[in-house]
Amino acid sequence: MRYGFVLPHGDAALAAELAAEAEAAGWDGFFMWEPVWGVDAWVSLTASAMRTTRIRLGTMLSPLSRMRPWKFASASATLDRLSGGRVIVSVGLGAVDTGFAEFGEETDRRTRAELLDEGLAVVEGLWRGQPFNFAGKHYSVRETAFSVPPPPVQQPRIPIWVVGAWPRPKSMRRALRYDGLIPSAIGGDGVARQATPEEVRAIAAHVREQRGAGPFDIVVEGVTPGDDAGAAAAVVRPWAEAGATWWLEAMWQLPHDAASAGALRARLRQGPPRGA
Secondary structure (H helix, E strand, O other): OEEEEEEOOOOHHHHHHHHHHHHHOOOOEEEEOOOOOOOOHHHHHHHHHHOOOOOEEEEOOEEHHHOOHHHHHHHHHHHHHHHOOOEEEEEEOOOHHHOOHHHOOOOOHHHHHHHHHHHHHHHHHHHHOOOOOEEOOOOEEOOOOOOOOOOOOOOOOOOEEEEEEEOOHHHHHHHHOOOEEEEEEEOOOOOEEEOOHHHHHHHHHHHHHHHOOOOOEEEEEEOOOOOOHHHHHHHHHHHHHHOOOEEEEEOOOOOOOOOHHHHHHHHHHHOOOOOO
């Protein structure tokens, strides 16, 4: 099990400061929320890369359906080179109640799924280099010799984590094509939620059946008591035993104000929930 910390809000200067704190405290990853309108996650992660040397850096998560995939490919590859190959990208459809309609972004779920599939194909193709051509329903890309950037450090690609709706076959097939899964269980009411440890166990079995025994991440998130190492480890243990490979400490409930920075810093300094 590896351990990451999600910064739910805060500017680039705070992100850089807390990423350095996270690295010093033994966390394995530092992740930024990527809003429709707000503090730019990639600028914040770039600042974080300049203050760190080891910790993995990524978004949690990037709604690729509302982004130009070539811009996303450029930003992620540039940061991967700057950081010496420490980027993880996580993608999904995104939460439409975070400003999609207000800024004229696509809100239809089926269309956003199409945009996500095509966007991933374009991003991966551009990372591989030229010549690259793509003709889809939503995107068309022709090979170019103009100002072609160098590839990412990580090969064959920057690791991609994809939100997968369990047990929906099409959503799971999308996630299993890449490098990791952020499992979202769909109940009988159609509402998405984080999968339970029991569901993660079933998901891990499905992953092994479909992909074999190779490396593949299953990513879950939550909150642990940083002042009690044993209790914190007990929170995470069922997920690790079920097959999750990453635990993300995600304090989404904190208010968007300056005072919450102190709570984030305090939890970071207590370290990841590995136990005593």
